[in-house]
Amino acid sequence: MVNPEQAEIVKYIFAEVLSGKGTQKVADDLNQMGIPTKRGARWTATTIRGILKNEKYTGDAILQKTYTDSRFNKRTNYGEKNKYLIENHHEAIISHEVFEAVEAALNQRAKEKGIEKRNNKYQNRYSFSGKIICSECGSTFKRRIHSSGARKYVAWCCSKHLKQITECSMQFIRDEDIKKAFVTMMNKLIFGRKLILQPLLEALRGMNKSDNLSRIQELEKQIEKNAEQRELLVKLMAKGYLEPALFNRENNELQMEANNYMEQKEALIHALNGELSKVQEVSNLIKFTNKAEMLSDFNDQLFNDYVEKIIVFSRVEIGFILKCGITLRERM
Structure with missing residues (x-):
């Protein structure tokens, strides 16, 4: 019943x-x-x-x-x-x-x-999935199908705005507008590569050769000196010139100092590798723009090759965060 x-x-x-x-x-x-x-x-x-x-x-x-x-x-x-x-x-x-x-x-x-019916898993993710970030609340955007009369179109909406409109006021943006903005941004890079990309590459290369490298060398000298001091402590202890309590205190301080130097060195190496990675990304982009003709249509592969994230500032302005480290704003 x-x-x-x-x-x-x-x-x-x-x-x-x-x-x-x-x-x-x-x-x-x-x-x-x-x-x-x-x-x-x-x-x-x-x-x-x-x-x-x-x-x-x-x-x-x-x-x-x-x-x-x-x-x-x-x-x-x-x-x-x-x-x-x-x-x-x-x-x-x-x-x-x-x-x-x-x-x-x-x-x-x-x-x-792009969901497979039986296992309910994404089979072919869209280029923008997980890459569009709301500047107001930091949430990612979700893909939706909107209707305007009889016409349907793809839009991207802030997930927090969808869930609770009072917590984020950012409105949706159209998929086709993002693609047009990307084409415009890439064409600007192709046309103005010598004014935009070449100075960026030179600046990144200059950073690699200066501060970080010299600081790493200084830390290596301090690490070496610290190791000599600890070795001397061990010898003094072995010959009976140091009390165990004093040896432990001095040795612990030197060990903490050595750990601090190593952490700083690793952080600088990580930063240096990041800069080297950005140098490579800029070099790749320059190689592409040197040979490329002006784009007329959106290209998924190009987007995935060069764009890290998209940040939405408003319904009429977005920013493309490129893998080489720069953010380029475009109006829609």
Whole structure:
């Protein structure tokens, strides 16, 4: 027998998804309204998807969706065993037409996100996924499908803004606008490489040859001197010229000093390697811009080769943080 209250919730879920809402948004709305699940728990996107894929709400029943293997373990039936459909098994809450329309919408959304149906893992990530950062709250942007009349387009939205609009006011930006801005930015680099990239390369090379290298050399001398002092302490201790307590105190101080020198040296080497890496990135970019013709279309490979992150300053201005260490702003 159908529970009227639960039936209304099921109808609401199907209607919301058909209106264009994602499963996470529907779950968030139900939680915000204070409506618990059948078991009294909070709603999740997984719970919503489970309802949307359950044929029992159409009045049908599929038998043997799970089976027990030879070791008595319960398993989901992905085709290993026959399944049996019994139509009009019980009273329906949702029509077959609505159920099929929702299934088509979910399949389309999964296709757009590059999700494999069975294991629910991303198969082909988009170039911008995880790389767009909100300047207001620091959250990453999520890919969404927006509608403008009959036309649909891809947009990127701040995840915090989506979850709680009062915590971040940053609005969405269009996928096509980001791509156009990237093309403009790359064309500026191609045209003005001698004014932008060459001075950056010379500055980075100058940094490599100066402060860090000389500081590393100074630390190596101090580490060597520290080692000689500890060796002398050991000799004095061995000959009985030092009390054990004094030896331990002096040796511990020298050891702490040596550790400090080593940490500084490692940090400088790390920084130096970072600068060398940036030198290589700038060199690669210069090689590309020297040979490249002006771009007319967005290129995924070029974006992944040279861009580390995108920072969104507003709906009309973004910054491309390049792997070589510079950030170039573009208006959209």
